Amino acid sequence: MKSFYLPLSAALATLSTASPTGEAITKRATPTVYLAGDSTMALGGGGTETQGSLGASTSPTPSPSPVVNDAIAGRSARSYTDEGRFTSLAALGLLGRLRHHRIRAQRRRLADAHRQRPLRLRRRRQRDLHHGRGVVVQTYPTYLTAAAELMTAKGAHVIISSPTPDNVCESGTCTYTASRFTGYCEIVVGNVGSEASFVDHGTYVADRWIALGATATDAFYPIDHTHTSPEGAAIVAALFVKGVLCADDALAAYVKNSTDSVVGSCI
Known part of the structure; x- marks a missing residue:
């Protein structure tokens, strides 16, 4: 049974398999998609009239995969780590499931300092309480x-x-x-290394909004x-799926849609 872990809003997504890392992906198994992220992915999104972008929206979708949403509002890469959520998802990798993680950089100050964003710069550490x-x-x-690396150690490919x-x-x-977080993802x-790959979801989304124009795009943001x-x-x-298909990523083998049938252009 194959398993994927797909992006946190800077999004971490991984493909996990019960077979040895590096084995060619085939269509034999039907994985389950697990979503991990913040309010931009979570069911209910940021409140009334909103929805997380991959929370309940799974069309187009890997075929015909069930979806389990583990996204939680207000989480950063730091808090998702400190709360043990990555560890819990990695443990599920032993069961062979499809998972998608995506966590944005937290821009706003949180009441709980422990859930604030991590440091920006590479290779820095600091003490906190x-x-x-x-x-x-x-x-x-x-x-x-x-x-x-926790996921790939379980035999996962990470997007x-x-x-x-x-x-x-x-x-x-x-x-x-x-x-800058796009560069951090790279x-x-x-x-x-070779068990990880990159999809520039941000650019795919921005290009689509620009093509639709301000009036149409503003209508997609009802509260903020x-x-x-x-x-x-x-x-x-759909644009995340477009990026996966355009890159011919490991997850693409499970997507029932053709590249041309999904909105947008390859970049």
Whole structure:
């Protein structure tokens, strides 16, 4: 039975298999998709009228895979690690399932400092306190590299995808520049090696919003510039699948749609 772990909003996604790492992926097994991330992926998204982009929106989808959503609002790569959620997902890898993880960089200050974002720079560490207990705060690439290596040690292939952007048309003019976290995701892939690959989901989404224009795009963000409506979420989900198909990634073998049938253009 094959298993995938797919992206945290900077998104970590991995393909896990009960067979030895590196074995060619085939269509023999039907995996289950497990989603891990924050509110941009979670069921219910950021509140009323919103939906996480891969939370309930699974069309197009690996065929015919059930989906289990483990995304939780307000999580960063740091808190998802510290709460033991990556470890729990890795343990499930022994069962042979398909999982998708995606966690955005937290931009807002959280009431619980323990759930704030990790450090930005590579190879930095600092001491912090959580409930009076000293903890070491790592960098964003460090957390995701450790998570990816935990998955690949279980026989997984890891797909790292760039963060989904906020509303790129919020100012009235649609424009997008990839954030530093896109580069961090590529660092993670380099750290992990041949059992990891990269999908630039952020650029796929931004290109689609720019093509649709400001009026149409604004309508997909009913409450803020981060959380999409269910209709917008369906497009964002489809564009992740588009990226997987265009890259001919390991997960592509399980996608029932052809590349041309999914909205958007390959980049």
